[in-house]
Amino acid sequence: MCVLRTRRTNQREYPVSSKRLRIRLVSTIILILCINLTWDSAAQTKSLTKKETYRGINIAAVPLPPANAYAVSLLANGPAIAKIKQAIDHIYKYSAFSAHHINTLKKNGKVTLVYNASFPQSKLASVVIAAFFPDFFERKKGGQKDFLVVVGRFGVKWPIDKLAAIIVHELVGHGLQHLRGRTGKDRKIDKECEALIYEEKAYQDFNTRRDTRDMQQFRKSMRTKWCADFQRYLTTRGLNSDKVWNHGKPNVRYLLNYFNEYITHLRNTGISGNAVAAAKETRERNFAITVAKAETSGSIHKLFWIGRRYxxxxxxxxxxxxxxxWLMRAAKGGHAQAQHTLGVLFFDGYGVGRDLVEAYKWLTLSSKAGYLKSTKLRQKIKVHLTQAQIEKAEKLAATWKKITG
Structure with a gap:
């Protein structure tokens, strides 16, 4: 689960503001509603550095990538870890409720916070703040669980109270779901609703201003999107949802009691389990049908769709x-968005070998086709290429011919 501001592996969606971007999908590579992100556990575990324990929480960092690897400046590991520790202190000082639940997780497993400046892996795809990875280290001894939250290059720069609230969302919200064995059983909309309620409690405890555009949109998104089904349940119970939510400033302990009843209702009626299984089956069936159609028709739109699904x-x-x-086939057929995505992949070296010339070429083609994101992105990556590389890429783009079928 992740926060794509994911926030969300629980790869999740947040409202947008001009200064603090909750979620922006600059590319179409990854839709992060923060559920089901993966990470190369073997490689990343071996490379963890600056390990220490703070307030019973394991804190570590991944070695920084090259300075010019991203279009944004990266916070060094030392200052980043210091800021994460400040966020932990903020939680323990101002939110006894959240601290209590973190202590519960510590009693039942290993709690770890990792700063990874290379997270998310796709450098230009999205603004991901943090992510929760259940059983990341796959420790099975004594029934112990792992509760790992990765803080990325964007999240670590957030104000302390916001970073602390994000940690509460991931660690407390999704961590408790993992502890209770609900991660794979509940619908993502319900998991996100619950985690947002815990985040709301953190903001209340931190006395975060409620009248800002960010916070107003945060609460609107929580109630009208992620907790919409929960609200409908309250109505069927004959309850006034506005009163239950205390007109925008809920008593979280009281609200969570109703939420637990709601989750039990979903389990007893089979709604939750059936929805999870049905959604998975439908996705797999639709995917197989589309693959077959794409192979026979050569539709660049279907080829693009399949590539994104993989x-x-x-x-x-x-x-x-x-x-x-699959994206290459769509891009060769002239699909502008596929060309854009392929350009990002070549720049990142994700799924293909890193090739700045190819990246610039595909972004150039996409830009010429009218895809505005490619125009902006091409300017961003231009600083990473030599003049000779730019000229080569532009020549390749100028002589490129669309291939169909």
Missing amino acids: LRGIGAPKNPEKGAK
């Missing part, structure tokens, strides 16, 4: 290499 792991096992191959 990149996201939706309807099929996540496979960046396969995704890149």
